[in-house]
Amino acid sequence: MATSKAQTQTPDLGITDTDLKSVNQALATVLSDTFTLFVKTQGYHWNVVGPHFRSLHLMLEEQYIELHDAADLLAERMRALGATAPGSFAEFTELATVKDHQPTDNADTMVKNLVKDNETVIKIIRPLVDVAEDAKDTATADLLNARLAAHEKAAWMLRSMLA
Template sequence: MTSETTPAIGIDEKALKDINAGLAQTLADTFTLYLKTHGYHWNVTGPHFRSLHLMLEEQYQALFEATDDLAERMRALGDKAPGSMAEMLELATITDREPTDDAMQMVKNLQRDHEAIASTIRPLSEAADEAGDGATADLYNARLDFHEQTAWMLRSFAS
């Protein structure tokens, strides 16, 4: 994303650029996973319909809220957040569309995506902390906790 101005908050310009690049990717992955989860919520069928429908609703709502937190952190750090589907798809590292009618495949796809995002976030959190950006590290750590816990829930559901 293009920087507006570099805020004078005690983090050097290169570190801010790197932090914002990580936030943009995390935002894109989160938004992509939000859409996938919401789509699965709409289309899940089968004997576990009600429990999966409700679980996926909780997950997509949490993912949607997280997109706002991530975008607002980018704005606080002087950058613009990606705001179009084209930008999200360009930045995302997870697959945006995996249609399936099999509820357990939906669960496995989402589990894999949550684990992938957690793997991506861990080093970003460490880098933000090393740059003196505790607020971003805290945001990442909250996201890490969510993705790891959600992956565990999905893994448990599928076993």
């Protein structure tokens, strides 16, 4: 797993080795879901068609840029905690809950898929905040709470396109 180097590079941060392992596993999962959702959102951005093309195209661009930046923050947090971040498609696929891009030419299907994916990530992140808080790792808890808010906003924006 991507966090295997955490045992040999454990920094002295006031977090137990067991808690560091749990926090880094949580971060690896969120990073993998974030990256997978980034690729999927960008693919939909490229291929969306229909009467709401412009608004969807622009919204999806905003979302995939935000996801890209978030993946970098998550990976850097793992590195700060002494772990190696997943960095290959194989690792992301193994760890991610979000499923890879499913080609479709229907904009409503794209939006529904992304709503579902964002809601899936929300449900993954919410209990992981407790993992970080239980480890007394407030920096990771803050990062995960920010991700939670970002996915809640993205899901809301996407749902609004379906009304």
